[in-house]
Amino acid sequence: MWPATHTPLAWLNLTHNKRRLAVSVVGVLGTVLMMFMQVGFRNALLDGQVVLLERLQTDLVILSKQTRTLASPIAFSRRYLSQALAVAGVVAVQPLYSASATWKKPHEHGAHAIRVLAVDPTAAVLLFPELERDREALQWADTALFDVQSKSYYGKVAPGMRTELARRTLRIAGLFTLGTDFVHDGNILMSDRNFSKFFPHRLSTEGALRRVDIGLLQLAAEVDPLRVQRAVVQVVPADVVVLTKTQVRAQERAYWQHSTPIGFVFTLGTAVGFVIGVMICYQILFTDIRDHLPQFATLKAIGYTHRQLIAVVLQEALLLACVGFLPGVGLTHVLYTVLAGLTGLPFFLTIWRVGLVLLLTIALAMVAGITAVRKVLATDPAEVFA
Amino acid sequence: MSDEPVVRIRQVQHMFGAGEARKQVLYDIDLEVRPGEIVIMTGPSGSGKTTLLTLIGALRTVQAGSLQVLGHELAGLFHKQLVGIRRHIGFIFQSHNLFDSLTAYQNVKMGLEVHRYEAHEKHTRVTAILTALGLAHRMHAKPQALSSGQRQRVVVARALVHRPHLVLADEPTAALDKDAGREVVTLLQQLAREERVAIVLVTHDNRILDVADRIVNMVDGRIISDVLVQESGAMCAFLAQCPAFSRCHRI
Numbered sequence: 001m002w003p004a005t006h007t008p009l010a011w012l013n014l015t016h017n018k019r020r021l022a023v024s025v026v027g028v029l030g031t032v033l034m035m036f037m038q039v040g041f042r043n044a045l046l047d048g049q050v051v052l053l054e055r056l057q058t059d060l061v062i063l064s065k066q067t068r069t070l071a072s073p074i075a076f077s078r079r080y081l082s083q084a085l086a087v088a089g090v091v092a093v094q095p096l097y098s099a100s101a102t103w104k105k106p107h108e109h110g111a112h113a114i115r116v117l118a119v120d121p122t123a124a125v126l127l128f129p130e131l132e133r134d135r136e137a138l139q140w141a142d143t144a145l146f147d148v149q150s151k152s153y154y155g156k157v158a159p160g161m162r163t164e165l166a167r168r169t170l171r172i173a174g175l176f177t178l179g180t181d182f183v184h185d186g187n188i189l190m191s192d193r194n195f196s197k198f199f200p201h202r203l204s205t206e207g208a209l210r211r212v213d214i215g216l217l218q219l220a221a222e223v224d225p226l227r228v229q230r231a232v233v234q235v236v237p238a239d240v241v242v243l244t245k246t247q248v249r250a251q252e253r254a255y256w257q258h259s260t261p262i263g264f265v266f267t268l269g270t271a272v273g274f275v276i277g278v279m280i281c282y283q284i285l286f287t288d289i290r291d292h293l294p295q296f297a298t299l300k301a302i303g304y305t306h307r308q309l310i311a312v313v314l315q316e317a318l319l320l321a322c323v324g325f326l327p328g329v330g331l332t333h334v335l336y337t338v339l340a341g342l343t344g345l346p347f348f349l350t351i352w353r354v355g356l357v358l359l360l361t362i363a364l365a366m367v368a369g370i371t372a373v374r375k376v377l378a379t380d381p382a383e384v385f386a
Numbered sequence: 387m388s389d390e391p392v393v394r395i396r397q398v399q400h401m402f403g404a405g406e407a408r409k410q411v412l413y414d415i416d417l418e419v420r421p422g423e424i425v426i427m428t429g430p431s432g433s434g435k436t437t438l439l440t441l442i443g444a445l446r447t448v449q450a451g452s453l454q455v456l457g458h459e460l461a462g463l464f465h466k467q468l469v470g471i472r473r474h475i476g477f478i479f480q481s482h483n484l485f486d487s488l489t490a491y492q493n494v495k496m497g498l499e500v501h502r503y504e505a506h507e508k509h510t511r512v513t514a515i516l517t518a519l520g521l522a523h524r525m526h527a528k529p530q531a532l533s534s535g536q537r538q539r540v541v542v543a544r545a546l547v548h549r550p551h552l553v554l555a556d557e558p559t560a561a562l563d564k565d566a567g568r569e570v571v572t573l574l575q576q577l578a579r580e581e582r583v584a585i586v587l588v589t590h591d592n593r594i595l596d597v598a599d600r601i602v603n604m605v606d607g608r609i610i611s612d613v614l615v616q617e618s619g620a621m622c623a624f625l626a627q628c629p630a631f632s633r634c635h636r637i
Contacts, residue, residue: 007492007499009485016487298483301445302544303473303500305466381472382440384479385556 010315013288014323021323024284028324029331031277031364035270035357036332042266043353044345046253048181051346052117053248055178056096059225060084060232061248062215062240069255070248071183073098075202075211080236084215087231089223094123095212097195099202103186104164105155112154115184116144116165118195130176131189137173138191146172149179149344150186166198180344182262215240274364281368285317289375294384301381309376317369321361328361329354390457392552392584393419393442398451400437400607411437413607415451421551422582424575424597426589429604435588436556438604442586443554444471456551473500476545476583478555482537484529490516490540491525497544515543519573535566542570546577553577555587559594571597 015021052070053061062084064074081093097118102111121131121138130145137143144165146157157163161172165188178187196202196209204210219228225244232242243251257263289296296309329349336347400412411434419425427435440446441453441460447468448461456474463471484493494512503511516525519539529537538561545553553574559567571594577583578599587598595601596615603611 007488007495009488009496012487012492013485292485294481294483295485298477298479299496300469301443301472301477301479302497303469305469305500308500380445382443382445384477384481384483385436385440385443385445 010312011319013292014316014319020284020287024320025323025327027280027284028277028320028361028365029328031273031280032325032328032357032361033331033335034273034276035360036328036353037335038266038269038273039353039357040332040336040339040347040349041345042263042270044339044343044347045182045262045266046256047346047348048179049252049256050249051179051181053245053252056216056245057218058094058216058245059219060090060217060229061243061245062217062232062236063243063248065239065241068259069183070098070214070252071181073213075213076215076240078210078212080240081212081215081217083235084217084232084242087228087235089219089228090217090232091220092123092218094119094216094218095192095209096214096216097192097199097202097209098213099195099199100184101166101198103154103188105153106157106161106163108155112185114150114154114165114186114188116195116198117187117189118192119189121191130174134174134176138189139193140171140173142169142194142197143171143173144188144190144194145174145176147178147187147189148175149177151180151344154186168198170198179346182256185344217242270360274360277361277364278367278371281317281320281365282371284320285313285368285372286375288316289313289372293375293379296376297379297381297384300379301384306377310373313373313376314366314369317365317372318362321365325358325361328357389420391418391420391454392456393417393586394452394454395438395442396452398438398441398448398453400434400441400446400449411607412441415609417602417609417612419552419584419586421584422578423599424578424585424587425600425602426587426595426598427602427604428589428595433604434607435604439554439556439586439588442552443475443477444468473548474550474552476548476550476553478541478545478553478558480557480560482529482541482561484537484540484544486529489526489528490521490532490536490543493529493540494543494547497547501548511547512543515547516540519543533566534561535563535569538562538566538570539573542573549581551583553583553585555585555589557589557591558587559589559591564593567591567594 049069049071062080064076066074078095081095084090085093099116100113101116103114104111121135131138134145138145157172159172159174163170163172176189180186192209202209202211217232219225229242229244236242299309333349336349339345340347395415395417398412398415399410401408401410403409415438427438429435441448442455444455444460451461453460455471458471460468460471488496491512494516495508498508498511513525516522519542521536521539521543524532524536529540532540538558558570562570574585575597578585598615601613601615602609
């Protein structure tokens with residue numbers, strides 16, 4: 001059945017009327033863009049939540065059982081990390097502190113919440129790669145690194161600049177790159193010692209940071225992480241979980257996808273885009289078929305089978321999908337770059353996402369084609385003589 | 387080639403509608419068409435001639451009676467088998483129904499795509515038929531660039547390109563001026579004589595009645611006369627010599 005004819009009837013019909021072709025391409029292009037935007041935002045959301053995790057050089061992660069997302073971790077006792085360090089195969093542990101504070105825009109009025117991440121800058125492992133360069137500066141009092149991907153409303157921030165964080169003066173020692181997510185619009189990174197100064201309520205009565213938000217474990221190169229994970233679970237209390245990076249990633253994506261309406265909204269948005277696409281494609285194909293009904297009836301009269309006629313219409317639907325999709329991918333690439341710049345979210349045009357939208361586009365064109373072809377099958381060839 | 391009838395119709399009845407609205411449009415049709423014969427069907431509109439033409443063309447299901455086309459009984463055939471029969475018939479329609487997006491060459495080739503020919507065979511046939519119809523220089527023009535006469539010749543080419551033994555034509559000259567119309571019927575006549583193709587033609591155009599071997603007149607769903615033109619011509623010539631009719635002839 002494929003191809004139905006050697007004369008490329010589907011292609012010639014589609015491209016014959018240039019003005020109609022332009023309208024059709026724009027119609028399908030719009031649908032493709034709409035689906036790419038939904039898929040893009042959905043993945044930007046999910047990818048955005050795991051950006052922090054991807055930047056951490058860690059093998060196992062300890063989280064409180066109550067922690068549902070890394071965006072707002074629940075603290076647990078620092079003692080658990082020392083217990084984990086005693087397990088064979090664990091070569092280093094590192095606490096990660098995370099808190100929200102008020103950031104005052106430099107030289108301006110107005111304040112915004114910003115996420116503050118803190119680690120031990122002297123630790124040899126488990127740090128952000130950028131820390132190597134500014135390791136020295138971070139150890140000074142009241143200094144921090146500013147995330148260049150933070151939203152623009154935090155102001156133009158340059159190293160050496162002074163500003164106010166949680167009503168204390170802070171000096172920007174340098175810049176690093178992390179990116180925003182749907183919860184946090186900006187990040188700063190500081191040493192654990194400075195963290196205890198900016199967040200005195202986190203200190204215990206003895207004046208130490210007793211509770212950590214995320215525990216990072218680095219393992220020896222030769223050990224099996226799953227075996228060490230089981231061993232760590234044995235020694236730490238039951239109010240924390242020990243997860244591999246892959247497990248945290250999966251849990252994080254699942255949380256945003258299922259436990260919040262955000263994942264659902266974008267899936268629904270993609271579905272709406274699909275349905276609108278079916279309607280647009282149907283309208284284009286139907287108009288073309290309606291204008292050629294006598295011709296299709298004539299083909300029936302000269303011996304074309306239903307199967308051959310269906311093939312012509314479905315070919316046309318497929319070509320329609322392709323002529324709309326190709327410029328759609330190009331434009332999406334541009335839009336993703338612009339959106340990533342505007343929002344600080346990671347918009348990746350991966351081969352899988354291109355494939356997903358291509359499949360959706362072909363599927364919607366086929367649904368439209370199958371719906372529209374009924375009109376061809378219903379024509380009575382005897383009416384051509386009337 | 388055998389002289390077996392290409393079309394043999396016995397006691398065909400046909401109804402439209404169902405229930406109360408059921409209306410018989412064809413009554414007791416008997417008709418035979420032999421190879422090389424040109425049969426013109428005339429009659430007022432609504433007389434059932436187009437319905438009969440579509441029945442012969444396997445475009446409708448035979449309801450009652452027997453209808454044999456090219457040696458196949460059409461009564462009782464399934465849709466798929468009817469489609470198979472259609473491929474061996476040449477259809478010429480009143481409205482040209484050519485694809486605007488296809489050139490004359492491609493439109494004619496559409497008539498061959500349902501047949502299993504080699505690519506070069508298709509090319510040879512399409513080129514040959516268009517050349518024979520005087521369209522060699524317009525082969526790659528699209529319908530909108532052609533005159534109505536040229537378009538009708540493309541339709542004729544599409545109907546003949548697979549060399550059918552039976553051609554069914556519905557008002558083939560209606561959209562044409564005198565010369566173009568004459569050109570088309572001369573072509574059909576030539577085809578009937580040289581290739582022994584049977585041609586059934588529905589027309590109101592009196593200018594082309596002279597090409598008919600037989601004229602079948604239909605009124606209200608019945609064939610009321612089936613005249614062999616040659617015989618009646620001879621008879622007229624004979625009668626004209628009789629003193630009693632000689633004056634009539636002058637009138």
